[in-house]
Amino acid sequence: MMSSMSLSRMLRAASVCRTMSTATKLTAVEVNDKTGIATVTLSRPPINALNVELLHDLYQSIKEIENNKSRGLILTSSNDKVFSAGLDINEMYRPDKDRARLLWTKLQDVWLALYGCALPTAAAINGHAPAGGCLLATSCEYRVILPQCRIGLNEIQLGLVPPIFCMFNFLNVLPRRVAERALVQGRIFTTEQALQIGLVDDVASSKEKALEKCSQFIATFAQTNPLARSLTKLKFRGADLQRFESERTNELESFLEFIDHPQMQEDLGIYLEGLKKKNRN
Ligand SMILES: CCCCCCC/C=C/C(=O)SCCNC(=O)CCNC(=O)[C@H](O)C(C)(C)COP(=O)(O)OP(=O)(O)OC[C@H]1O[C@@H](n2cnc3c(N)ncnc32)[C@H](O)[C@@H]1OP(=O)(O)O
Numbered sequence: 403m404m405s406s407m408s409l410s411r412m413l414r415a416a417s418v419c420r421t422m423s424t425a426t427k428l429t430a431v432e433v434n435d436k437t438g439i440a441t442v443t444l445s446r447p448p449i450n451a452l453n454v455e456l457l458h459d460l461y462q463s464i465k466e467i468e469n470n471k472s473r474g475l476i477l478t479s480s481n482d483k484v485f486s487a488g489l490d491i492n493e494m495y496r497p498d499k500d501r502a503r504l505l506w507t508k509l510q511d512v513w514l515a516l517y518g519c520a521l522p523t524a525a526a527i528n529g530h531a532p533a534g535g536c537l538l539a540t541s542c543e544y545r546v547i548l549p550q551c552r553i554g555l556n557e558i559q560l561g562l563v564p565p566i567f568c569m570f571n572f573l574n575v576l577p578r579r580v581a582e583r584a585l586v587q588g589r590i591f592t593t594e595q596a597l598q599i600g601l602v603d604d605v606a607s608s609k610e611k612a613l614e615k616c617s618q619f620i621a622t623f624a625q626t627n628p629l630a631r632s633l634t635k636l637k638f639r640g641a642d643l644q645r646f647e648s649e650r651t652n653e654l655e656s657f658l659e660f661i662d663h664p665q666m667q668e669d670l671g672i673y674l675e676g677l678k679k680k681n682r683n
Contacts, residue, residue, distance in 0.1 A: 428459040430480070431467065438473035439620055441613065445480040451490035452534045454501060457508035464515040474620030475519060476613060477542060478526040485525075485551075488533030491560075491677075494661050495670045506657045509534070510650055513567045516541040518643050520632035522623050524616035527602065528609040532556050532590060540571035543635070544619040545602040546612040551593050553601060558588035561669045563660065565653050570642040576600060 430443040442463045444450040467475050479485045493505045516523065516538065523542040531539050531553040539545050539553065547553060555572065557564045564585050572581035580599055583589070596602045603619075606612035623631055636643075660666055 428456045429463045431463050433467075433470075433472060434617075437617060437621070439476060439617055440467040440470075440472040440474070441476045441478060442467070443478050443480050444486055447481065449484040449487040450479055450481060450535070451487045451492075452509065453490040453493050454505050454508055456490075457505070457512050461508065461511045461515055464512070464519060468515075468520055472521060474522040474524065474617075474623070475542075476524050476526055476616045476620070477516075477538060478609065478613065479528055481529055482609065484529040484535075485527045485531040485553075486535030486538060487530070488535050488537075491670060491674050495674055496667065497661060499658070499662075502658060502661060503654065506654050510567075510646075510654070513537065513541060514643065514646065517567070517571070517639060518636065520628075520635070522620045522631070524619050526606075526609060526612035526616050527551060527553065528612055533560075537568060537571060540575055540601070541567075544616065546604045546606050546615045547593050547596060547602045548606060548609065548612060549593050551596075552590050553593075553596050554588070554590035555585055556588040556590050558586065560673050561666060563656075565657070566649055567642075567646060570646070574639070574642075 428444070428446045430445050431440055432443070433440045442460070444456065444460070446453070446456045450456065464475065489505070489509070493501065497505075522544075524544040524546070525539040525542040527539050527545060527547040529548070530551050531547075533554075533556055536553050536555050555564055555568050557568065568585060569581070572585060575581075576584065576599060584591075584599075584601075591599065591601055593602075593605055597605055604615055606615055661670070
């Protein structure tokens with residue numbers, strides 16, 4: 403039987419949190435009415451691989467939170483081992499061409515929405531965050547990770563050329579030399595390494611503590627004029643956003659050309675099979 407203690411705790415939580423009206427199936431959005439902070443939880447089992455639908459839902463959630471004038475946005479995962487496994491490789495392996503075009507366009511939309519978000523943004527990285535997972539986390543302004551996680555932009559290990567926004571994100575958080583080497587080597591960092599190089603800002607022992615640290619970061623802006631804050635953020639990120647816009651069509655076409663290449667398809671097939679084999683052994 404549920405104790406009266408846990409029941410009252412649940413009722414208290416229910417009174418301060420509400421789910422947003424258009425919260426979708428693959429992202430859950432919860433707004434804390436006391437703090438005004440919205441939490442977006444990636445919820446595509448088993449590993450939050452970014453397919454067309456998840457990217458679509460994530461974009462909608464970010465825009466909805468921004469339009470509802472929340473105080474800040476925290477991104478996290480419903481999976482306790484994986485924040486996001488990055489792009490769903492099944493969407494790139496023997497792809498339907500229209501769907502591949504849609505996938506890339508939606509990834510670009512999500513990056514624009516998150517990197518250029520007017521609100522303070524933070525990622526509670528409660529699991530591994532390779533490739534697209536790391537891209538989402540580094541689009542935010544602040545990152546907290548859990549122990550024993552792995553994070554990094556490993557695209558090059560799959561034979562993929564990291565898109566320009568991967569470069570912007572890394573240059574925004576890492577010294578240029580470290581960013582370049584990490585991208586060119588496709589490095590995946592442990593929790594300790596990520597903290598040491600500054601890829602993440604802090605480490606927390608649990609998801610709850612990570613969310614708390616993210617809320618504390620967002621609360622540091624409580625006394626700051628929101629418009630002045632967002633315009634200042636855009637001054638820092640504006641050049642990247644503009645360059646992205648000028649290269650967006652080219653990047654889409656190169657992605658489609660790249661994954662259409664027979665060697666690329668062979669490499670992706672081998673990589674995917676390797677991931678599956680791991681579970682069969
Ligand atoms: C011009 C071209 C530009 C291209 C640039 C592209 C920019 C972005 C690219 C990407 O994001 S590519 C994706 C790269 N991602 C990875 O390399 C991650 C691979 N996965 C892992 O390392 C691990 O799965 C994990 C995330 C650390 C989780 O490990 P865990 O042990 O918890 O789970 P697994 O048993 O490994 O996986 C479960 C299940 O999911 C399948 N899977 C894993 N990752 C992906 C993926 N990214 N896409 C599709 N499917 C994936 C894995 O095969 C398992 O399947 P089953 O065996 O259960 O069938």
